[in-house]
Amino acid sequence: EVQLLESGGGLVQPGGSLRLSCAASGFTFSSYAMSWVRQAPGKGLEWVSAISGSGGRTYYADSVKGRFTISRDNAKNTVYLQINSLRAEDTAVYFCAKCITIFGVQGLDYWGQGSLVTVSS
């Protein structure tokens, strides 16, 4: 059974940093790209970032480029999202999701339960 478990969310002050983690199990982790998607309270889905199976290719939404860094540790079956220079508009539930391919972002067939990041002073 595929499972994705996010952690690392919480309350952070504007300008602060946070690292989200997503521990995966139930599939060959290195064979699939992984992605992060966020959802602000009461709003729609926004794709944030993705990383290829090997970790050699990364992709970012323009809204987070330069502030967010995605990485993965295939030995630990874990994908990370480092979030810097946090802004109020980054407040959202952050979902980790498994891609259906090894490169790029196509379908996202399994999702974690989400981790809430709140940016407030």
Next chain:
Amino acid sequence: QSVLTQPPSASGTPGQRVTISCSGSSSNIGSNYVYWYQQLPGTAPKLLIYRNTQRPSGVPDRFSGSKSGTSASLAISGLRSEDEADYYCAAWDDSLSGYVFGTGTKVTVL
């Protein structure tokens, strides 16, 4: 501001057919696969349709997807109360070099 436009709401009575549209452009829907997601209240999204028309294992055949040019549609036939959810289309956008979601459509079963 999403580049994929969906109607904000759609509704129907049990048993009816509901169709949700997703309008994009040549850089996203026009040149890439379309995906559809269902998000039940308070839960994570679920992949409903992949590569325009394909259903993952376990998704009822009441759900079907189609694509024509720069637009796509999701149809729900035999509407059921458990279909009440938010639905999002998505596609890779070559110009943005990013994955884009639609604005979302809330389906209500009357």
